[in-house]
Amino acid sequence: MSQTVSVRCKLIVPQELRQEIDRTLQGFANACNQILDTAKQKNCWNTAKLHHLVYRPVRAATGLKANHVCQALRRVISNAKAVKQVHKFRPTSLTLDARTFKYRESDQAVGVTLMSGRVWLKLKIGGYQIALLRGQKPTSATLSKTKQGDYYINIAVELDTPPTGKTPKVIGVDLGRRDIATASNGRSWSGEHIQAVRDRFSRVRAKVQSKRTRSSRRLLRRLSGRERRYQTWLNHNISKTLVRDAQAIGAALAFEDLTGIRDCLNQKSRSKAERRRTNNWAFYQLRMFVAYKAAIAGVPVVLVPPAYTSQTCHKCLHIHPERGKSYRNGKSFKCGHCGWEGDADHNAAQVISLLGATVNSPEIPKLSCPLGPLGIGIKPAPCA
Template sequence: MKIVAQVKLLPASAHDADTLAATLRACNRAANWVSEVAHAQDLKRRNELQKAVYYDTKDTFDLAAQPAVRVIKKVVDAYATRQANLKAGNYGREDSKRRARVESRPVRFREDAAQPYDDRILTWNLNARTVSIWTVAGRLKGIPFVCSEQAGELLTARRGESDLVMRDGMFFLIATVEVPEPQAYEPAGWLGVDLGIVNIATTSDGRTMSGRRVNRYRKRQRDLRQKLQAKRTKSAKRALKRIRRRESRYTTQRNHIIAKKLVTTAERTSRGIGLEDLSGIRQRVTAKKDQRSALHSWAFAQLGAFVEYKARRVGVPVVRVDPRNTSRQCSECWHTHRTNRVSQARFACRSCGIVLHADHNGSRNIAHRADAAWQRGVVNRPRTSTR
């Protein structure tokens, strides 16, 4: 399977940093021009587009041969991604104004958008922890980088492209790493996971990962942003710029921790993991005005992605199930009614009388549905029957 490892570049001088920034600007300006040609002439295949724009891209934007090829490939990939989103309905129905607006315009790239590099224009020296990278001013050699111990180990299995990224004046390389993926084992049972806002994750074992801490942190950050925005001073704007990604980093860290706990529990007990398929929930659910911020800042997709990739690395099977009525169905007698959900935290079945925490009841339903889907064979099964 493919994952990514991130390293931080440490340019030796302001000149080197300015050169890297100028390289990103040149590549993205070239990408915007190539995108306009691709849109105007309907050239979405790589060979056709490269034949039409390759020499002009090199000459006009002063790019070397391989960077020009990477720029064209980036544009082709962007149009492929947009087409996949259109097909999936992520930009609305075929007759919607939003979809028509997206289709009528060429794909645009920010001046500091990431630029892909391959081994011809980027060389790694893992022992010295340095890289040699192509820029518009020539090769910059011996640029040091720093990374975590885990990322350093992953880089030994690096394959394919690496992306040069600039964030808040700092430069990073995000490398694609190929790691072995063990065969998923036959689960002895299922660990159902109910995702939510009040409780980020609740398992069918009754374990709850509360979202109280994350929600308090988000409220503090929201209040701080409102105060700084009201001041409208230069120092307030600098502070806003400094803290703008803080909440995202915090949420990502919490999701990594929760995902690791879930996968470790499932692996230790030889079970699989059942998750809700919450794709499109923001379009399906209508939230009250005071709840919209919590709903739209809910990083359930990220948590689900973290669980899936961590599970794949250790061979734990993961099944996505339909979340419909998981909060209204009794996990004991299967009676389903909206009045079973007494409150946000309390579930009381009107048929059998069982009383449970609502999220615990939902996670048990998810575990049952994951087992049923596995037994029906609607998901990929491992070749071996035992772990």
């Protein structure tokens, strides 16, 4: 098995080539917009049919190479299938394939086909990127330009991954806003600091946007992306630690499947600040980071249903017998059946671990999940 990862490398671009790269980026964006307009007018989203409609007109209008036009077509079709669709493409990136891109390991350079032809650009990279690119023969990449005017290339490489076998050992991970992640092995990451950072950026944005001056717009441009980059950095660190811990003991990782939780929470009567905090909750990004890191490390990742995980006692597997009531009270959990008392998130992580072990190794029955007449959510499986 293999896992595709993107290696982000900074490009050393001579001054005389910057204008040509910008011209190619602009042409690619124009091609995407022209293809998108045609697709909307003709209501045609089939790749082959749309190719026959737009290929020659787009090449004539933009002067792009043939493969650039084909990649622009693929980007438009992919955008139409995306959840968040782009309605107007900007000249910020260029998709490259095997015919328009080549990596040369001997001198750490890449060949990129522009509108004027093939150019070779040096990579400004460190040991991490060099290790990932060693021995690789990548066939696809994306050239991009940042707001600061720097050029980067994201090179897609295939990494061999070890097989992920079944294991009875499972580390459960409870995700939340108060604590970003709580693992059943005792690790926990508080969300207090990231929440304070988000609230501070929200206040600053609201204050600056109300000014409506040139200097305020410049400040907003400088602030843009800082909150997102910090959240990404934090999720990378958490995911790296979780995968390393699981790999060290040969365990799998279990997460709750929180698909649709934002819609569910936003249906309730909540303040504007609470809705913003819920919508900024980056649990899916963390799960995706764990997924690809775990695949490279050979660590299985399983998803379990989130129902009753925070209400069930991991010791006796009981929940409160009265509907609408719970043994959980904020951050604390005290079971009224067996008397166990402790951190509520740690208890939920333990329950997720038990469910994950059942999902990962179904041939070893441990739990069943019927809803009993007294509201008991999880019971021990009957002995054979």
